[in-house]
Amino acid sequence: MNxxxxxxxxxxxxxxxxxxxxxxxAKAGKAAEADCHxxxxxxxxxxxxxxxxxxxxxxxxxxxxxxxxxxKAVKLADVLARPQAHDGKTVLLEGQVRKACERKGCxxxxxxxxxxxxxxxxVTFKDYGFFVPLDSAGSQxxxxxVLKVAELSDSRAQHYESEGAIVPRGADGKPREVQLVxxxxxLRR
Numbered sequence: 163m164n165x166x167x168x169x170x171x172x173x174x175x176x177x178x179x180x181x182x183x184x185x186x187x188a189k190a191g192k193a194a195e196a197d198c199h200x201x202x203x204x205x206x207x208x209x210x211x212x213x214x215x216x217x218x219x220x221x222x223x224x225x226x227x228x229x230x231x232x233x234k235a236v237k238l239a240d241v242l243a244r245p246q247a248h249d250g251k252t253v254l255l256e257g258q259v260r261k262a263c264e265r266k267g268c269x270x271x272x273x274x275x276x277x278x279x280x281x282x283x284x285v286t287f288k289d290y291g292f293f294v295p296l297d298s299a300g301s302q303x304x305x306x307x308v309l310k311v312a313e314l315s316d317s318r319a320q321h322y323e324s325e326g327a328i329v330p331r332g333a334d335g336k337p338r339e340v341q342l343v344x345x346x347x348x349l350r351r
Contacts, residue, residue: 226292227346230254230306238274241309242281245340248309255283255309255342259294259301259349261326267293271327272303272342281330283309283340284322285347294347301351307344314339 235254257272260282268290273282285305287293314322319329319337329337 222351224295224301224349225347226294226349227287227344230304230346230348233306238272238283241283241340245309245311249311251309252307253309253342254304254306256302256304257283259298259303261328262294262296262298264296264325267296267298270294270298270303272305275302279328281339282328283342284327285342285344287347288343288345292347294349298349301349303350304348305342305344306346307342309340309342312339312341313337 233252233254235256236248238255238257241248241253241255255272258275260271260273262270269284269286271282272285273280285303285307288307314329314337316337319331322329329339332338
């Protein structure tokens, strides 16, 4: 009788312990995600159009956000050389995606084609309404939005650097960068 009772208890207890473990790991995953400054992925970004990895051989064009509206095109080199002249203005920039957020695609770093070192322009997306694919690096991009020069906190700069971004520092050692809050993005390969 004791053997039967013990067997029945094990049949009930083992699955319950397993389920409790799954809930605990799910809670831990959600807590770790809450610690990160990355916002949750928007619903539109979850639905993937052509991805760079899937269509790299055939060429592709991927658009996110609003269609480009024809803002004044500015050369990326001019923006990086004299960012204050464009601060607060809506511009259209073209360049190569040097790096993209590896967690959610909530930012990308735009640089002149083939430029691996030196400052670039960090592109984020208006109201986090859309993201880019995680494997966007290497794509050619056209982005339209408002440009600004921003001073970053040390912790934010270190976070970006931990994701592989290049964060320039001023003569005083403070992290500053040129940012563009994009309303629309076109990626091509």
